[in-house]
Amino acid sequence: MNTFTVAWKEIKGYFSTPAAYIVGAMFLSLTGIFFVFDVTSPFAEASVRGIVNWASFFIVFLAPLLTMRLLAEEQKLGTLELLMTAPVRDWEVVLGKYIASLIMFSATIILTLYYVLLLYVFGQPDTGPVLSSYLGLMLHGAAALAVGLLGSSLSANQIVAAVVGIAVLLMLSFVDRVGSLVSGVAADVLNGLSLNAHVTDFTRGVIDTANVVYFLSITAVFLFLTIRSMETRRWR
């Protein structure tokens, strides 16, 4: 109940400030531009792989920009003191904020379906990969938002919060590149951690349970860390 009270307030907050619109619009125009490059290139195929790949890349920035305000601003305004002395559990606050960001993110992703619609109008894309790609995109986004929220809990400064989130996401995205430099168990671990390595299967139309579990675990772990981070705020 409290979770939804918090979520609802934040959703209204998103729509009442220009910041979220700007971030969403930037995301849409950037993915749109690369979509146009993709489909107008020679031998272009009628698939969503291109746009989903680009969307996946831009999620690294989109997610922290969506979440940066959520907990940082509470600390800056001091409203955290009210929130944490109201009869509300710390996890309800964190979850509520997370749900709000997830809804904002979904709204943005739904708008990219416009490009998919164009594909269907002008070509015959395979529906299977389209669906799996979007599932992958949502899971990837869910994990990235949790990382972004942790960033927001760590600082009262929104910019710092966003930078921390982006940095962690970039590291998580590209550890597989490091993985390719080493070998053996180390390589497996690094590949296993990489966000990007788990996205590719979805774009090929493959829904591997291991990948789904991976994204859900990342989400859970970072939400848990965020809750712990809020709890330790009390001790300072």
Added chain:
Amino acid sequence: MIEVNGVSKMFGAFPAISDISFKVEPGEILGFLGPNGAGKSTTMKIITGFMPPTDGNVTIAGYDIVTDSLEARKHIGYLPETVPLYTDMTIKDYLEYMGRLRGMSRDYINQRISEVIDICNLGDYYSTIISKLSKGFRQRVGIAQAILHEPDVLVLDEPTIGIDPIQVVETRQLIKNLGGEHTLIVSTHILPEVSQICERVIIIHEGQIIAEDTPENLAQRLVGSERVDLDVKGPQQDVLVALQQVEGVREAVRLEGQPGSVPRYRVQSELGIEIRAELASTVINSGWGLLRLDGVIMSLEEIFLRLTTEDELIQQVDPTQEDASAE
């Protein structure tokens, strides 16, 4: 209603408050008086469950604020020192949100919002964005938020800061009226404020309680006086009489000492009069032995000197001009 037992709080190695204990009975208004940095806000943050104490415990309406935090927090309304508000919300939306978080029903919230808007004189600003409000109005929104859910316990950290003089009078009256129904802790560093609204006062200094009394008794203990302690060898009754006759002395008493030791006397004098030389010559001229003489630093007074004793704000208001300045 509120029980604070041996509470301490360390910030690193720095003790912000140490071993604070007190009780507040239901319906009582307790003043929390102390100079800047005394530890008032820290104590309030602990009482409201914002931060856990390093040591000791606090119970609100019988619930421990740490182990039974959620239950305890349901009974509290809190106005933090910084008056935190969501600046991009309207007063109405803000109060509604706080009400929801406190688990109030929609009807109850609507009913209470119109009541607290009335109580806090916010009627004209009902749907104003909070960032456009002046400091004083924000303060009132903070108070409105604290009393919205009719909590048993109200914790107000410097509630009259930033409000204009006429409103200060009204706000103090408002706080006073809240007593009875609510149990209140009000922190302040303004001396007259405490005597106007509180039934009991705790004075805190450098993280420790140094006095606890009714405002009247405290005031009496503090009517400017200075103390001098003397050890005098001589006939006790004569010494006492002689000391009392020194000019400027209000009272002289013999302190209980160890049997066989040189009797010690404590002399109270009016503030600002130097009587030590006069006392010394009186003793010596009478042929007694003066073994010791020192001025006692009255810690309480020293601390009070650092408090805002002048109610500057109030004094600026000439009652005959109240109507004019209210505009």
